[in-house]
Amino acid sequence: MSTVLSNSAPCIGIIANPVSARDIRRIVANAGNLQITDRVSMLLRLLSAAGSLGVKRALMMPDKGGVSAMLIRAIAREHDLQHAFPSVEFLDMVPTTTVNDTFTAARLLREAGVKVIVVLGGDGTHRAVVRECRDIPITGMSTGTNNAFPELREPTITGLAVGLYASGQLSAAQALVPNKLLEVSINDGARTDIALVDVVISSDRFIGARALWKMDSLSAVYLSFAEPQAIGLSAIGSLLQPLGRRAPGGLAVELSDNPALRRLQLLAPIAPGMVRPVGIAQWQPMPAGQPFTVAQRAGVVALDGEREMTFDTGDRVQITLRENAFPTVDVATCLQLAADQGLFRHISQSN
Amino acid sequence: MADSNPFPLAKDALLACYRRMRTIREFEDRLHVDFSRGDIPGFVHLYAGEEATAVGIMSHLGDGDRIASTHRGHGHCIAKGVDVVAMMKEIYGRIGGCGNGKGGSMHIADLSKGMMGANGILGAGAPLICGAALAAKYRKKNEVGICFVGDGASNQGTFLESLNLAAVWNLPVVFVVENNGYAESTSRDYATAVNSYVDRASGFGLPGITVDGTDFFGVYEAAGEVIKRAREGGGPSLLECKMIRFHGHFEGDAQTYRAPGETEDNRANHDCLKIFNAHVTGAKVISAAELQAIDTEVLALIDDAVVQAKAAPLPTLADLASDVYVTY
Numbered sequence: 001m002s003t004v005l006s007n008s009a010p011c012i013g014i015i016a017n018p019v020s021a022r023d024i025r026r027i028v029a030n031a032g033n034l035q036i037t038d039r040v041s042m043l044l045r046l047l048s049a050a051g052s053l054g055v056k057r058a059l060m061m062p063d064k065g066g067v068s069a070m071l072i073r074a075i076a077r078e079h080d081l082q083h084a085f086p087s088v089e090f091l092d093m094v095p096t097t098t099v100n101d102t103f104t105a106a107r108l109l110r111e112a113g114v115k116v117i118v119v120l121g122g123d124g125t126h127r128a129v130v131r132e133c134r135d136i137p138i139t140g141m142s143t144g145t146n147n148a149f150p151e152l153r154e155p156t157i158t159g160l161a162v163g164l165y166a167s168g169q170l171s172a173a174q175a176l177v178p179n180k181l182l183e184v185s186i187n188d189g190a191r192t193d194i195a196l197v198d199v200v201i202s203s204d205r206f207i208g209a210r211a212l213w214k215m216d217s218l219s220a221v222y223l224s225f226a227e228p229q230a231i232g233l234s235a236i237g238s239l240l241q242p243l244g245r246r247a248p249g250g251l252a253v254e255l256s257d258n259p260a261l262r263r264l265q266l267l268a269p270i271a272p273g274m275v276r277p278v279g280i281a282q283w284q285p286m287p288a289g290q291p292f293t294v295a296q297r298a299g300v301v302a303l304d305g306e307r308e309m310t311f312d313t314g315d316r317v318q319i320t321l322r323e324n325a326f327p328t329v330d331v332a333t334c335l336q337l338a339a340d341q342g343l344f345r346h347i348s349q350s351n
Numbered sequence: 352m353a354d355s356n357p358f359p360l361a362k363d364a365l366l367a368c369y370r371r372m373r374t375i376r377e378f379e380d381r382l383h384v385d386f387s388r389g390d391i392p393g394f395v396h397l398y399a400g401e402e403a404t405a406v407g408i409m410s411h412l413g414d415g416d417r418i419a420s421t422h423r424g425h426g427h428c429i430a431k432g433v434d435v436v437a438m439m440k441e442i443y444g445r446i447g448g449c450g451n452g453k454g455g456s457m458h459i460a461d462l463s464k465g466m467m468g469a470n471g472i473l474g475a476g477a478p479l480i481c482g483a484a485l486a487a488k489y490r491k492k493n494e495v496g497i498c499f500v501g502d503g504a505s506n507q508g509t510f511l512e513s514l515n516l517a518a519v520w521n522l523p524v525v526f527v528v529e530n531n532g533y534a535e536s537t538s539r540d541y542a543t544a545v546n547s548y549v550d551r552a553s554g555f556g557l558p559g560i561t562v563d564g565t566d567f568f569g570v571y572e573a574a575g576e577v578i579k580r581a582r583e584g585g586g587p588s589l590l591e592c593k594m595i596r597f598h599g600h601f602e603g604d605a606q607t608y609r610a611p612g613e614t615e616d617n618r619a620n621h622d623c624l625k626i627f628n629a630h631v632t633g634a635k636v637i638s639a640a641e642l643q644a645i646d647t648e649v650l651a652l653i654d655d656a657v658v659q660a661k662a663a664p665l666p667t668l669a670d671l672a673s674d675v676y677v678t679y
Contacts, residue, residue: 022549022561027576027588033559036547064532066546094610097532097593133380205357206630208572209562298357312634345595 010166011057012050013103013136014088015129016043016324017121018065019154021143022080023211023306031272034143036066039120040074042141042155043067044085046118049159051086054167059112061105062090065160078083097126107130109177115166116329118158123149123304126198130181130326137165146305148197148230153331161334164343174337175236177330180224182250183320184301186311187293195303197318198223198233202307203299210306213271215278221253222286222319235268240283250286250321254295255279272347291318356636359572360410365631368410368567370645372402372624374435375426377646377653379598382425382442383467385657386602392444393455398426403623404529407570408497411578417465417483418497419476421529422457424469425501431654433461439656445663451674452666474500474507477526481513484522484587494628495523495581503534504546514555517587524587525577526552529564531596536608552589564592565623567632595621 016039025031047058062068068090078085091108095101106129109117117133119126120141126149129138139162140150162332165175182195199222200212212218212233228240237243237251255278256262262279269275286292294301294317301309301317311317338344356362365657379399385391397423398405399535409430413416421429429440433449441448449459460468467483468478477498484496500510505528512639517524528548532539539546552559562573577588595617599606645666 017559018547022564022591024560024573024576026558027559027573027580030558033549033553035550035553036545037550054569064546066540066543066550069546070542070544205634208359208564208568209576210442210569310634322355341460 008072008292009057010055010168011112012055012115012162012166013105013112013114014043014058014268015105015109015119015121015125016061016063016067016116017102017125017143018063018067019097020121020125024209025146025211025213025271028213029271031146031271036070036289039067039143040070040339042072042120043071044078046141046155046159047085047088048083048332049156050082050166053160053163053169055086058086058088059109059114060088061088062093063101064095064096070311093269102128103132105187108131109133116162118162119150122147123197124306126150127194127304130196131194134326137172137327137329139331148225148227148232148234149304151331153294157335158331159330160338161329164334164338165329169343170334170337172327175329175334176327177246177333178324179245179326179328180250180288180321180323181325182222182224182350183193183322184303184309185320186301186309186315188316189248190308193303196224197304200233200302200305201294201296201299201317202302203296204307205299205310205312207300207307207310212302212305212307213274215270215276216257218255219299220255222321223251223253224253224321231269231272233270235270236266236278236280237283239266239268240280241258248323249288250288251283252292252319253283254281256281286319286321288321288323289339291320293318353451358568358631358636362636364410365637366641366645367635368406369627369631370414370644370649371406371409371430372567372627372651373649375399375402375405375429376624377436378425378656381653381657383598383602389660391442393457395442395456395602396423396600397531397598397602398423400595400617400623401426401529401531401564402430403627404564404570404592404594405526407567408527408574408578410449410571411478411575412461412465412495412497414465415492415494417487417494418478419480419499420469421476421499421501422469422471422473422502422508423501423529424457428459428461428466428469431461431466432464433459433466435652436656436659437461440663441656443660443663444665445660446666446670447663451670453666453670453674454665459676471498473504474509476500477510477513478516480524481516482523483518484517484524485520487523495525495578497525497527497578499527499529500531501534502528502532502539502548503537503542505551506534506543511551514557514587514589518555518557518577519607521584523581523584525574525581526557526589528585528589529594530591531594533596533600533608535600536604536606538608541617546589548589557587557589559589559591559595561591564594565621565626567623567627586596586611587624595623611623
């Protein structure tokens with residue numbers, strides 16, 4: 001996409017993953033499945049709200065999983081009903097139905113100069129966007145399986161916050177907030193990746209169906225934040241020592257079922273519908289910028305709940321927490337400021 | 352060498368899975384050549400590129416477990432253990448084939464292996480497998496039924512009715528949607544209102560999951576869970592495998608619907624056999640030489656199957672009325 005946008009044409013980017021919330025946890029743990037129809041309805045509500053605050057265009061990742069096809073039909077229907085919506089244009093890319101689509105779309109959206117990228121997906125989708133593009137603010141909409149990073153919120157409200165920032169009614173200093181992440185390095189940078197919430201070390205040594213749900217294979221958990229109301233592996237940390245997403249540092253937890261090493265057993269909601277005892281050997285804070293070396297000799301590194309990187313005997317795996325790593329739109333603060341400054345009142349009177 | 356085998360299968364089992372996948376590939380690539388020469392009567396629809404799905408699923412099944420296949424059934428047959436020589440004879444239309452040469456590619460069946468048949472009617476396997484699964488439920492032997500259906504055929508009423516029936520009767524069934532991206536040549540975005548097979552299952556109260564069908568280990572692990580669930584009385588579920596079809600919908604298909612370079616990219620970067628080989632050799636569990644030895648052995652097997660098929664007699668007029676009604 002060669003389009004470069006001017007400031008006078010507020011435009012947002014959208015990356016909606018059609019296949020998040022489709023993994024094996026629906027079989028082993030009764031996890032939820034946000035249907036394509038619901039994903040499209042969420043996007044319509046977000047677009048409607050953003051459009052009401054002056055967003056005229058949205059650039060979106062195309063997909064072969066049904067979201068873009070249904071959205072096109074839905075917007076045509078809305079136009080037939082004389083409902084106003086921002087125009088939605090699709091990025092010039094051929095979908096591969098892999099995570100590479102998210103990488104490509106994030107890069108193209110940055111090149112196009114969008115002010116913000118709206119992400120619809122789980123922790124993994126958000127991670128993929130940030131991996132490719134750390135400098136464009138993102139705002140998340142959760143597809144709701146096992147997510148700690150995107151907050152559950154009505155998309156209309158998210159759309160208003162996006163509209164306030166994209167249209168310039170709120171500045172970056174007002175609307176954005178910095179986030180932490182975890183960097184993974186194998187053999188001093190020979191292979192690298194990131195996680196937004198959790199890096200988990202498993203004794204499994206194959207990627208397979210990707211999702212993690214068997215506790216007996218896990219040996220360590222590294223967390224950028226750990227909120228006690230969150231579902232998933234970050235609950236292991238949050239129920240030991242809660243750590244806010246804006247607080248400094250991270251948390252490292254060593255797991256063990258060996259009675260000689262285990263200090264306590266923790267009951268934690270490690271996946272939807274799965275509350276399991278977890279053997280805890282020790283835990284400690286992770287100061288920003290300080291690498292933690294993984295003790296396990298061979299296994300797999302899971303990033304935000306999915307097995308991603310295998311390593312073998314002799315490989316050196318290090319995890320480092322980074323602060324101020326990427327910006328997100330702080331939806332609650334945006335709406336609070338809008339209320340305080342009477343921004344919606346003004347819009348209401350002018351109409 | 353690594354400390355131990357990191358995979359969920361022992362080395363012998365991994366080699367057996369590779370042999371089955373390689374056999375499917377060699378079988379299909381040979382048919383591609385032989386069909387173009389005009390040696391084979393009727394139509395063939397080739398499974399090459401999709402081997403990891405068939406073998407990843409069938410590795411969890413025994414002969415007592417039933418499968419209902421599709422028009423693209425050779426891979427399912429081989430993965431389920433049907434004799435390759437008998438299959439080749441059938442496709443060549445010869446006596447000694449699975450159907451004594453009267454069924455051809457789309458009607459290969461072998462009940463002794465639990466293979467209920469390829470099927471020339473799209474979506475027709477789904478109600479058949481519900482019957483087999485109902486029988487399994489009554490027999491109480493913890494057997495399961497697996498129905499394969501393509502992404503296009505999942506729009507058929509038979510498939511949707513079967514999802515409902517399986518859910519209502521809590522049948523031990525797994526509906527496998529083999530999503531190779533093309534309903535013959537028609538885009539799913541055009542022809543499918545809600546382009547998600549997992550959502551289809553949700554509409555009937557069945558859990559559904561999606562897995563990368565080009566990754567043997569991903570399919571193996573996911574299939575293991577859905578089959579275990581069915582075997583233990585947990586009821587039906589849907590498994591969508593996203594996969595790559597190397598050849599056209601049918602042999603002779605010009606494939607004008609594909610993007611430029613798509614086929615080359617598929618063969619270079621999304622070949623499930625190359626992906627499997629990279630996993631097992633990378634982990635130093637199986638050597639390249641061991642895989643090569645299987646390749647050589649399989650090549651000889653397929654060569655022999657073609658020689659035997661060509662040498663076998665054709666059915667005569669006297670055979671026309673036989674096998675029309677069969678007692679099982």
